[in-house]
Amino acid sequence: MVPARIFGFTLLAWLAAILLFAPIAALIVEAISQPSPSFRHLWDTVLWDYIENSLILVVGVCLMAVIWGLPSAWLTTRxxxxxxxxxxxxxxxxxxxxxxxxxxxxxxxFDYSGIVQNTIRDLFGFQSAQDYWFFDIRTMGGAIFVLSLVFSPYVYWITSLNFNAQCQSLVHASRLLGANEYKTFFRVVLPLSRPALAVACSLVAMETLADFGTVSYFSVWNVTTAIYDTWLSLSDLSAAAKLACLLLLFVVILIALEKTSRRRSRYHNQHTMPLIRQQLQGKSRYLATAWCSLVVFWGFLLPMIMVINYAVMYLFDTKWAEFYKMLYYSLLLATTVAVSAVLIALIVLTAQRFGQRKLTAIPRQISSLGYAVPGTVLAIGVLIVTSGADHRINEFFNAIGISSRGLIFSGTLIAMGYAFLSRFAAIGIGSVDSGLVKIPYSLDQTAQLCGHRPLSTVKKVLLPLLRNSLLTAFLLVFLESLKELSAAILLRPFNVETLATYVYQYMSAEEFEVAALPALVIVLAGLPPVIILTASMNRK
Structure with a gap:
């Protein structure tokens, strides 16, 4: 029985959880209940090629992300x-x-008409591509290279936190037993980091499956692009739902493998002395600097320089009316989603804190499921939910003699915001919870003894102490909503562009220069969360 004093929080938490989970549930029901000749045709022809490409992409990106991120984390920590x-x-x-x-x-x-190949032809007098060999960037290998660079911070960040938490005495014991630095790393440090590495690789794999813009631009056809083409080209919602469920199955398998790999692992650490950094000597210190410089240069500095260059060169070619319009829609959408995610996090976590743990923990778990689901998959689920709601509402109006209202939810910004919220609510919950767990329960009990009810305790005690966590949650969700492309490109209303869809539209038309300024805005908006993560790493 839920106590009356927190019944409202518990009810709201369950309603929020049901709302966020509805697209996934509707997707599964649609995929099971509706037959689709288009899906059968895909199954008989190209679907297995799409699955193979998805698996190759995930494995390749995870391996390359580890190559970029793991040595960098060890060097900067040790x-x-x-x-x-x-x-x-x-x-x-x-x-x-x-x-x-x-x-x-x-x-x-690196393309044939790009700066590098033009320079090679000018220097050596080559006339065509048949005169020399050069790798093709728009391939599976190019997609793996780009995605691994962008997602390598997940590996770097999580393994850095793990290395900082490891005990210096274990390294000392290894060195006293005659192991050098390399053997100590591979036989002691790396095995202790396996759980963190598994979590990081799972995040990288899920982000890779969720990516649409890169694989589509590089013409790497996988399950994600198949969902997009099935809905927009064939208008077959049932086939798109079946493909989305297939992608969802990939995610479930990834999570299951990650948990299984750590099921029997036990790590005991009775000492708290952290790793002590050693001063590198000779060439090693410059090699470490060179490696980290290479990762930063390829992953951020070079793309940033090019984006700034395009933005400055083509500043006067910017379509300012379109820019201001899409900036307004993007900021409105991202702000609304971020505020909603923070409110949902407060409701769900407050219900869990003040209520019965087993009953109120379920809404939190359900509300956090969306982040593991690719945006393309959630977009199809949201289409099913919102179009179904529109049909029911119009049928009701017709039944009472009122003309149909048309599209109320689907085909509007509401559907886009719903998809973003379903996916990124977990970020808000995790960020707020990281601050909430540091607040002792004795403060709640003291407030209760002073006659404060749960709502009053939240307003006067918890909220002031959670300001930093709430700001972090807002910024992280805001950034992810600003960058989200896969769901936006399926759900955007007619004549409405966000920064992400605008950049992708001109990028696909090979006119990125026109969209360089919106791309720069997205990148600059992503810097505050990076600063927050850095501060978090330093504190830990």
Whole structure:
């Protein structure tokens, strides 16, 4: 039985959880209940190629992200070398770059008509591509390279936190037993980091499956692009739902594999002495600086320089009326989603804090499921929910003699915001919870003894203490909503563009220069969350 004093919070938490989970549930029901000849045709022809490409892409991106992120995390955590403090936060900067922007920049550099190949032809007198060999950036390998650079901060960030938490005495014991630095890393440090590495790779894999802009631009056809084409080209919602469920199955398998890999692992650490950084000597210190510089240069600095260059060169070609319009829609949408995510986080976590843990913990778990689901999948689920709601409402109006109202939810900004909220609410919940767990329950009890009810306790005690966590949650959700492309491109209303869809539209038309300023706005908006993550790492 839920106590009457927190019944309102519990009811709101369950309603929020049901609302956020509805697109996933509707997607599964649609995929199971409706037959689709188009899906059968895909199954017999190209679907297995799409699945194979998805698997190759996920494995390749995870491996490359580990190659970029793991050595960087170990170097900045374990050693002192020139520029370490700078690289400590700069290695997170690729997180602020949308993958589809980086994809265009490297295509513009390395394609046949790009700067690099033009320079090679001018220097050596080559007349055509048959006169020399050069790699093709618009391939599976190019997509893996770009996505691994953009997602490598997940590996770097999570493994850095893990390395900082490891005990120096274990490293000392390894060195006393005769192991050098390399053996100590591979036999002691890396096995202890396996759970963190598994979590990081799972995040990278889910972000890779969720990406649409990069794989579409590089013509790497996988399950994500198949969902997009099935809905927009064939207008077959049932086939799109079945493909979305297939992608959802990939995500479930990834999560299950990650949990299974850590099921029997046990790590015991009775000492708290952290790792002590050593000063690198000789060539090693410059090699460490060179490696970290390479990651920052390829992942952020070079794309940022190119975006700024385009934005300045073509500033007067910017379509300012369109720019202001899409900036308004983007900021309105991102702000609304971020505020809603923070409110939902407060409701769900307050219900869990003041209520019965087993009963009120379920809404939190349900509300956090969306982040593991690719945006394309959620977009199809939201289409099913909102179009169904529109049909029911119009049928009701017709039944009482009132003319139909047309599209009320689907085909509007409401549907886009709903999809964004379903996916990014988990970020808000996680950010607010990280601050809430640090507030002792004795403060709640003291407020209760002073006669304050739960709502009054939240307003006068918890909210002032959660200001930093709430700001972090708002900024993270705001950034993700600003960058989100896969759901926006399926759900955007007619004649409405966000910054992300506008950039992708001109990027696909090979006119990125026109959209360089909106791309720069997205990147600059991504810098405050990176600063917050850096501060979090330093505190820990």
């Amino acid at each position: 050693y002192e070398f020139p520029g370490r403090r700078f690289f400590r936060w700069a290695l997170l900067l690729p997180m602020a770059m949308p993958a589809y922007v980086v994809a265009y920049i490297y295509t513009d550099l």
